[in-house]
Amino acid sequence: MSDGRGDNGDRGEAVLAIFQRGADFTRELLAENERLRTRINGIETRQQEAAQSPGDWDKLRHELIHRIENLESENRDILEQLQQVESENQQFAERYIEIEEENNNLANLYVASYQLHSTLDPSEVLRIIVEIVINLIGAEIFCVYVCPENANLLEPVASEGADLDQFPEIEIGHGPVGEAVAQGNVVCSDADGDSGVALSDQVPIVAIPLRVEDLPVGAIAVHRLLQQKAGFSALDHELFTLLAGHAATAIFASRLYAQSERKLSTIQGFIDLLTK
């Protein structure tokens, strides 16, 4: 009998152990189930987020495209501005060169004008005219004529590159120089200062009339330029105009001053004679 009770006890313990294992297994299954549920929830959440991303990406892509377009547009604007600045720069550089040239020209004109009016001595005025024609115009052979009072002719008074006696007197209105003085216009010719022809027979390269208003005062006839001088520049033409007016005024003023000095000294002589 006791063996039977003992067998039943063992069986009972075995069944309990089986139930226990079953219960453990069931608990494990429940824990696994819970873990899987959590994992599925995570996957679903990520799926939802993933489902939202393409839209965001598309939006972002549009924004980026828009930004690129803006940047390209800005780039084009900057390039246009750069080209504009470069063009302005070029214009400024050209203008600078022009102003620089103008400045140089004005320096020459200022110096010529200043020198012409720096003296009232007729011989000094003539020397300055000669200096200007040599140094500022670059003439090698030329003659300066003056018109004596109440005479219709031009008398050579100073020359360079040739003796004065090679330049004959000129009647106003006759020949290129005489006509230039009569008309009051600077006359330039294509003559090349042919050295085989006598100066008196040569047509001057330029004839500059010296006049105070309509009154002829003299003339400058240039027959040859210095060998390094190829032709006349814009500055030379300005100098011709300046000489035509200012040299004439300087000669006229110095003559008047010399006359007045002579008269003054004569009057002073008379006064001295009468008062002594």
Place this chain on the structure above:
Amino acid sequence: MAEHRILIVEDSPTMRQLLLFALKRLKNVEIVEASDGMDGLRKVTSDHFDLAFVDINMPVMDGLKLISLIRGEQSLEAMSICVITTEGASEDRERALTLGANEYLTKPIQANKVLAVAKSLLKID
């Protein structure tokens, strides 16, 4: 105190004034004038100059004589010389350069050329 001293040796007052006008645009430069070669020689031997503009055809002493005297003086060898003349022939140029001129400009001159030569010889930017 001027950084550089320039001497203009030229008998024509017109040219002297034009050179003065051009060179006055340089900063820290003192400019002295001489009316002929002898006057120029007196000035270069009694005072320091970095550069001299010398005309060739001058009374009393011409420019070539002045250049040869300057180049014969050891104490003046550092001074640069620029010739300004009406003589445009290549042999005149060669003669002046052989005597010791550093530059050779022919008349009629332009102020900007004078300025450029002065800057180059004085090594001014």
